[in-house]
Amino acid sequence: MDRSSSDALGARAGEGAEPSVPPDDPAGELAPGRRLALDVHQRLRAMILNGELPPGSVVPQAAMARELGVSRTPMREAFRLLQEEGLICARPDQRARVRAVDPEDLDDVYGTRIVLESLAVTVTAPTLTAEDLDRMADALRRMRELADTGGVDDWHAVHKEFHRIPTQAVGVHMERMLASLAEQSERYTRLAHLGGPVSCARADQEHEALLTALRAHDPAEAVRVLARHFARTGLSMLADLSPEYEPRSTRTGLAMVIGGGFPA
Template identity: 35%
Template sequence: MEKDQRRHRIAPLKTNVPRRMALEVHSHLRRLIISGQIRTGTILSQAELARDLEVSRTPIREAMRMLQEEGLLEISPNQRARVMSIDAEALESLYCRRVLLECLAVRLTVPIMSSDDRKRLRAALDALCTDSCRSNLRNFIQRNSHLHDMMVRHAGQNLIREIRAARETSELYLSLIYASQGKDWWKRPELEHIEIVAAYEAGQSDLAAVRAGQHLAQTAFELLQNFAPDYEPVRLREALKLIGSNTNASAVKD
C-alpha cells in the first residue's frame, strides 16, 4: 500500500444485532468516509476491515457493495476497493442537482415560513457560526446539514429526501475543502450562510434561492479549481443561469 493511501486502524464495531450487521458496517464506514477519517483515494481491504471491526467478511462485502452503489467506493473486477477520488464531471453533476433541487425547495419554503421557523433557522445559523464548528470539520458538517434542512423544511418529503441524499454524498468533498484551504476555510461559507438567512428573514424567496444556489456552486468551483483546474464546469454555469444568478464564478477561469 502506498504511503498516502494508508489509513489508521478502525475501532471495532459494537453491535448486538447480527442480522443487521451489514447495515451497521455500511453506516459506520459511510460516516468515516464522509467525515474524512477515511480519506479519498484510500485502498480498503475486506480482510483488514473485517479484522479491525471484528466481524466476518460477509457483512463487509455487502456494506462495500452498498457504498459502491452510493458512489463512495470504486471497486475493480479484482475486488480492489478505493474510496472515491475527485471525478470532475461527477462532482459537477452532483452540484448541478443540488443547485436546482435546493433552489426549488427554497422558493417553496420561504413564503410559508412562520415566525417560529425563522427563529429556528437563525438558531441553526448561530450554532454553525461558532469556534467549535470553525475548528472541527465533523461539527461543521453536522451543523451545516441541520441548517440546510431548515432551509428546505416545507418543500415536501419526497423532495427533501432527494436533497438530503445529494447533500450527504457531497459532504465527502468538504474534507477536501478543509484540507486544501487551511485554517480559514470556514470564512466564505459562513458569510454566505449569513446572507442566505438574511434573505429568509426578509421574506425574499427569489434572493434566498439565488444566494443558496451560488453558495452551493462556489463549493464545487473551489474543488474543481484545486483538483481539476483544467475542467470547465459548463453545466454548473448553466444551472446558475436557470436559477437567475448572473454570478461570474470567479473561483474558476472564464
C-alpha cells in the same frame, strides 16, 4: 458478535457523523441486523470523510469485516449504502475503492445540487414557521462557535442541519437525493480543505443572507443566494483541485436558476 462489541461499534460509528439516509424506523424498532449495518455504514463513512480511507484506496469487505468484528452480511449492506452515496465505487468481481477526486463528478454534484436544492427551497419557503427560522439562526450561531474552536466534524453536522431546514417540505425521494448530494459535497470540501478565514467568512455571510431572505418571505432572493453559495463553493474547489477543468454543469445550473441565460 456480542452485544458489547456491537455497542462499541455503534459508538465509534456515531463520532462526528450522523446517518446520511433517513431513519427507516423513527420509533427505534429496527431489526438488529439492519441497525448493525447502519452502524457499520456510519463507521466506514466517517473513515472516508476524515481521510482515514483516502481517495483511490481499496476497501476489502472481508478485511473490514474482521477489523470491525462483524459478519459479511452487514458489511455488504453498508457497502451498498456507501455506493448509493457515491463515496465508494465497485464493479462486479472487483474490490471496492474509495472514489478518487474527479472534477467532472464534482462539477455534476454542484450543478445538480444548485438545481434540486433551489427547487426544494422554493417548495419549502412558504411552509417555514418562526420556529423553523429560529432553528436556522441557532444552527448558524453554533456554526460560528465551532468555526472558532476548530470543531470540524461538529461544524459539518450543524451545517447539514442548517441546509436541511429550508428544504424540509420535500418528499422522501427528493430528501434522499439531497442527502446524497450533501454527503458528496462534504467529502469534496474536506478534501479541498475549504475552511480558511476568507472562505469561512464568505460562507457565513451567504448563510446569513439566506436566513435574512427567508425571514423576509422572499423565496426568490433565498434561491438566488443559495444558488450562488453552492456555485462559489463548487467553483472554488474546482479551481483548486483541477484548474484546467471547465465547470459546465455548475455554471449551467447557476444560469438556469438565477435566470442569467445559458453559457455558450
